[in-house]
Amino acid sequence: MPTEPRFRFFSSPFERTLARGYRRLFSLGEIEESVLLQIALGALLLSFFIGLSRWFYSESFSISAYLDNTYTCWPYFQTCGEWYFLQSLPFGYSQNIVFMAVFALMALAAYSMYRKRWAHAHAIMLALWTFKVTILFVLTQQLAANYDYYDTALLFVVLVLPHKLFFARLTFVLFYFLAATIKIHEGWVLGSYFTSLATGLPIFGNSLAPIVTNLVIVMQVVGSWLLFSTRPSLRYVALGYFILFHLYSGVLVGFRYPTVALVMLLVLFGIKWKETHVAVPLDRRSLAGWCFVAILFVLQFIPISIPGDQKLTLEGNYYGLFMFEANHQCVSRTVAHYDDGTSYEKVKQSADAKWRCDVYEYWFAISNHCARDAKTKRIEWTFDHSINGGPFYRIVDTQNACELSYRPFVHNEWIRLPENGAEIVGYALENFYER
Amino acid sequence: MNDSQEITFIVIPGLEGNDPAAFTPLQQAIQSYALGFEACYWALWGATLLCVAGRYVVIPFLRQVMRR
Numbered sequence: 001m002p003t004e005p006r007f008r009f010f011s012s013p014f015e016r017t018l019a020r021g022y023r024r025l026f027s028l029g030e031i032e033e034s035v036l037l038q039i040a041l042g043a044l045l046l047s048f049f050i051g052l053s054r055w056f057y058s059e060s061f062s063i064s065a066y067l068d069n070t071y072t073c074w075p076y077f078q079t080c081g082e083w084y085f086l087q088s089l090p091f092g093y094s095q096n097i098v099f100m101a102v103f104a105l106m107a108l109a110a111y112s113m114y115r116k117r118w119a120h121a122h123a124i125m126l127a128l129w130t131f132k133v134t135i136l137f138v139l140t141q142q143l144a145a146n147y148d149y150y151d152t153a154l155l156f157v158v159l160v161l162p163h164k165l166f167f168a169r170l171t172f173v174l175f176y177f178l179a180a181t182i183k184i185h186e187g188w189v190l191g192s193y194f195t196s197l198a199t200g201l202p203i204f205g206n207s208l209a210p211i212v213t214n215l216v217i218v219m220q221v222v223g224s225w226l227l228f229s230t231r232p233s234l235r236y237v238a239l240g241y242f243i244l245f246h247l248y249s250g251v252l253v254g255f256r257y258p259t260v261a262l263v264m265l266l267v268l269f270g271i272k273w274k275e276t277h278v279a280v281p282l283d284r285r286s287l288a289g290w291c292f293v294a295i296l297f298v299l300q301f302i303p304i305s306i307p308g309d310q311k312l313t314l315e316g317n318y319y320g321l322f323m324f325e326a327n328h329q330c331v332s333r334t335v336a337h338y339d340d341g342t343s344y345e346k347v348k349q350s351a352d353a354k355w356r357c358d359v360y361e362y363w364f365a366i367s368n369h370c371a372r373d374a375k376t377k378r379i380e381w382t383f384d385h386s387i388n389g390g391p392f393y394r395i396v397d398t399q400n401a402c403e404l405s406y407r408p409f410v411h412n413e414w415i416r417l418p419e420n421g422a423e424i425v426g427y428a429l430e431n432f433y434e435r
Numbered sequence: 436m437n438d439s440q441e442i443t444f445i446v447i448p449g450l451e452g453n454d455p456a457a458f459t460p461l462q463q464a465i466q467s468y469a470l471g472f473e474a475c476y477w478a479l480w481g482a483t484l485l486c487v488a489g490r491y492v493v494i495p496f497l498r499q500v501m502r503r
Contacts, residue, residue, distance in 0.1 A: 177480075177484075180476075180480060184473050184476040184477055184480070189465070189469045189476075190458070190465065190466060190469055191462065192456070192458070192462065195457075196456035198450075198453050198454075207459055207461060209459070209462070210461055210462055211461075217476055218479075221479050221483055222479065280491045282495055282496045282499055329445070329447060331447065351448075351450050386445070389456025389457075391442075425445070426442055426443055426445035427443075427455060428455070428456045429444055429445075429447075429450045429454065429455055430450070430453040430454050430455070430456050431453070432449070432450075
């Protein structure tokens with residue numbers, strides 16, 4: 001039996017009307033009646049806890065990052081730094097104070113869940129969701145990571161949408177299905193993402209790499225839907241495969257990704273699996289859920305619709321799922337020329353496979369430098385990028401990067417494509433996943 | 436991967452002593468079919484989406500509308 005919701009602070013008729021409106025708006029009854037949704041809420045709280053604990057000391061959205069020009073805004077909100085108001089250590093305590101307040105909220109949410117006060121838990125989780133989304137999608141691009149997309153999207157479904165369980169399951173399956181689009185690329189067809197690593201593909205070795213990577217693509221495209229199958233054997237196969245997949249991928253990505261993906265897989269499809277195959281909601285209340293699904297598709301297809309190889313240009317890359325899209329190496333060389341005739345050369349290099357070598361991120365820092373330093377006359381810039389052990393292409397070669405601007409949803413002509421004459425300037429050595 | 440005589444390898448600090456990123460025999464064998472694989476996967480992806488959306492969303496929705 002669902003516990004009667006208590007609204008101790010809502011004693012007047014007006015306040016009670018407000019509380020009833022809140023319950024109806026967010027379909028709170030669904031959470032109160034579904035043990036699965038209650039467990040999902042707890043699992044997402046765990047994911048938030050681990051995710052936010054990784055940001056605790058982050059300088060990505062602190063005042064010092066803005067002052068030092070080490071921050072990166074999203075391309076669609078390039079003035080984000082002007083909104084920074086927190087200071088991280090070692091320069092100040094304000095960010096840590098806010099994060100500790102958030103920690104207290106998380107503890108309160110856990111207590112509310114334990115006491116089965118779902119309205120309280122919901123309100124607190126909504127505040128936590130708003131906090132995280134503001135940092136993740138408004139204040140900085142530097143923290144963009146797919147495991148954080150997972151928990152923010154799933155928590156949105158559980159907190160806001162009607163038909164919560166159905167759309168949470170559908171969203172989860174769509175994560176696999178949509179993530180398959182970034183793997184339909186030579187790097188995954190040939191498995192060269194992994195074979196270009198000095199350590200090779202974990203456990204299976206390089207000789208089996210193409211078989212393993214192609215199996216992943218097929219399972220994400222077709223196998224993921226079997227989680228909804230009415231036939232238990234098919235469901236078991238899909239569930240077993242994805243459990244093994246998350247345990248295996250954890251060898252490279254660590255605890256963070258399986259904490260949300262594996263746990264939510266088990267919550268949504270491993271418990272009460274007989275109820276997985278439910279009727280697809282097509283009533284008016286389901287409209288919001290279908291709009292959300294449509295948005296997921298649109299976001300995933302923004303980078304695909306931008307001309308050029310998304311893995312090489314990284315244009316629009318972070319709008320959709322992008323995990324393991326390519327193994328990157330890059331060299332960025334700038335020469336700043338000053339009014340007094342002097343110049344200063346700076347070379348930044350990365351051989352860390354998972355450092356994305358996002359040309360936008362380098363441009364963003366250069367652009368800020370130009371705007372802030374009046375003595376800088378111009379900045380020469382070349383940017384060489386190799387993916388999956390392939391050749392280094394000189395995708396940027398400009399005499400004055402200060403004149404460039406970056407458009408967020410279309411191809412930027414100054415990023416040169418191999419098919420449009422970006423020359424090969426060198427070849428790659430085997431690199432490393434984590435450096 | 437490539438054995439160009441003219442263009443050198445780019446050695447980023449930390450990679451000294453590593454081998455060139457090279458294809459395995461299996462990769463070399465399927466390399467020329469990679470584009471075909473990609474086309475097949477896109478076709479499979481689209482077909483899966485059409486099947487799932489058609490069977491479980493579009494057709495039931497149309498039936499529901501017709502019944503009204």
